[in-house]
Amino acid sequence: MLANFTVTEEQRRAIPVIGDPEPDVLLRLDLFYAAVGVAIEERSGLLISRTLEISDEGIGRVLFTTRRLVVLSKTLRDAHRFGFNTLGKCAKTGTKLVKDAIKSIEAYPDVARA
């Protein structure tokens, strides 16, 4: 299961970027950002909404909001090729996103509870 999150450079280069992203890649991308959302909720104690928009070209945006605050906004490119070289990289990326989100909640505590 976790092994599915790792994609080597060679595997990545082999994925065509024209056409709809593969459903299993989108599922992994969705799961990754769902996990980020849950971690932000646990750390902040706030209810986080997530909105994910991806075009057929693999370009999109994932937004985490709570009340009036944009907690985290991430532009997605190459959704076709979503994955991490190693699981360590996956964990590190997730942790950084959660930290950034917590920072913005701490910067605008009243907006996050508006």
Added chain:
Amino acid sequence: MLANFTVTEEQRRAIPVIGDPEPDVLLRLDLFYAAVGVAIEERSGLLISRTLEISDEGIGRVLFTTRRLVVLSKTLRDAHRFGFNTLGKCAKTGTKLVKDAIKSIEAYPDVARA
């Protein structure tokens, strides 16, 4: 063109809500909210990002953000049946959304420019 935005009660009832929403309905929904976004930009002078997420069941969310502020958030239900009884209703709904957005920008001017 504009006539496409009106859907009578009878027409609405005739649309099945199971299965993917029709592409032309989604295009109209997209156009409507794009127009709302442009109007918010014109009124506020700020750059507005729009994220639209709709599931196959016609349920979703449209989010308008600028910097750290959620300017407008709208839950979508029955996207399959998107449309207004009259053009007047369409204009009124759009105007109300723009007003709500402007109000939240005025309430959190620093977050909208963070």
